[in-house]
Amino acid sequence: MEKALVVERVAQLIGVYVLSEGKVLRGIPRGKVLKKTRIYAGDYVLGKEIDDQTFAIEEVLDRKNVLVRPPIANVDRVICVMTIQKPDFDNYLLDSLLVVYDHVGCKPVIIFNKVDILDEEGRQELKRWTSIYADAGYDVFHVSAKTGEGLDKVVQLVEGEICILAGPSGVGKSSILKHLTGEELRTGEVSEKTHRGRHTTTGVKLIPFGSGSFIGDTPGFSRVEVLQFVRKRDVKNYFREFLRYECKYPDCTHLREPGCEVREALKRGEISCERYKSYLKMLKEYIEELKEICG
Ligand SMILES: Nc1nc2c(ncn2[C@@H]2O[C@H](COP(=O)(O)OP(=O)(O)O)[C@@H](O)[C@H]2O)c(=O)[nH]1
Ligand SMILES: [Mg+2]
Ligand SMILES: [Zn+2]
Incomplete structure (x- = not known):
């Protein structure tokens, strides 16, 4: 079977890009794919070319996201x-x-x-x-x-x-x-x-x-509500610079805990005030000390 990438997904239409040949064919789901599988743009699929315009999709490979x-x-x-x-x-x-x-x-x-x-x-x-x-x-x-x-x-x-x-x-x-x-x-x-x-x-x-x-391409958006996608306690894991510091408490949220090394780094200027302010805003938190540290 041949490997292809779904490159177009419009209503019922599926366009697949046959990776070995670099051409786009119309994808037709077959057999087990037909009933239970949703097919997205970005899906890697296996199948066969039936004619010079059509590709029968026999399998959708596991997707990473x-x-x-x-x-x-x-x-x-x-x-x-x-x-x-x-x-x-x-x-x-x-x-x-x-x-x-x-x-x-x-x-x-x-x-x-x-x-x-x-x-x-x-x-x-x-x-x-x-x-x-x-x-x-x-x-x-x-x-x-x-x-x-x-x-x-x-x-x-x-x-x-x-x-x-x-x-x-x-x-x-x-x-x-x-x-x-x-x-x-x-x-x-x-x-x-x-x-x-x-x-x-x-x-x-x-x-x-x-x-x-x-x-x-994606449509533009001017707002993203982080807490709709990420649990509040996990947000800190996606501020890459925070991960360099080890706080007293391993589950430190870097807000008010004693022994918070992230806040010490902020005071030393190693973490930017702008980034830390974004962190607080995402969590809808406020700390009094910020005024002293960042002005
Ligand atoms: N001067 C300048 N104008 C740009 C540049 N890139 C885009 N534009 C202009 O900015 C406007 C918006 O661009 P567009 O690609 O439609 O933005 P989109 O909404 O993010 O897709 C258009 O008028 C573009 O011509 C650039 O690098 N320099
Ligand atoms: Mg655009
Ligand atoms: Zn901390």
């Missing part, structure tokens, strides 16, 4: 796209994305797009935020979808991976996708012809690029 919005399985990498200016950087949104995507096991990476339009103040801000996130333990890239600057490094990093673009609307996700793949796609919308005429349905599409990579 499924993202819900949009539904995509086996996401290796989430490219969090942000800007410093136009629109202004929203660090709380980025911190929320980083927590949620680390929790579901998709490696997040940070891209600051639109570096071509930054003024002097913008460049200073870019420098400041870049060191905050690099110190916290994330890969940070500076790119411009307009000039193409910096995107080659991103392509190298995600070689062979299934990626999605996440971030608020207007930061340039669709522009980056277009630069990487040459395809123009209206986010989350795939036009479908029916006997009643044209209408648009929500669909998911992964597009091949680079060497063996696939990428999907």
Whole structure:
């Protein structure tokens, strides 16, 4: 049997990319797959080509994760796209994305797009935020979808991976996708012809690029409620810089406990106040001491 990747999922339509040949066929579920299995974009499947347009799907391989919005399985990498200016950087949104995507096991990476339009103040801000996130333990890239600057490094990093673009609307996700793949796609919308005429349905599409990579666009969202995805007591595990410290109590929440090494690190300036403030905000907590430490 041959291995293929589901790259299009629109209503009842399934498009599969036959990995050995690099072509897209219409996938038809067969046998045991037909009844009980949901099929997502990003699913790896086994089956056979029946003719030059059709691929019979005999088996859906186990998936390592499924993202819900949009539904995509086996996401290796989430490219969090942000800007410093136009629109202004929203660090709380980025911190929320980083927590949620680390929790579901998709490696997040940070891209600051639109570096071509930054003024002097913008460049200073870019420098400041870049060191905050690099110190916290994330890969940070500076790119411009307009000039193409910096995107080659991103392509190298995600070689062979299934990626999605996440971030608020207007930061340039669709522009980056277009630069990487040459395809123009209206986010989350795939036009479908029916006997009643044209209408648009929500669909998911992964597009091949680079060497063996696939990428999907997502609609922009300006808010993520972390506690809908991650239990309150687990949020601390997804602030990477906190994991370097060993507190007196192993289950320390880094809020008010004595012997909290994370708060000591905050006082010494090893953990950024901005990141710690995001942590408190996610937990809907407040500590009096923060004013003294961070001003
Ligand atoms: N100057 C500049 N403009 C950009 C860049 N990337 C995107 N844009 C513009 O920003 C606007 C929003 O881009 P779009 O890709 O639709 O953002 P999305 O909502 O995240 O998909 C469009 O007018 C783009 O032309 C960039 O790197 N530099
Ligand atoms: Mg878009
Ligand atoms: Zn602690």
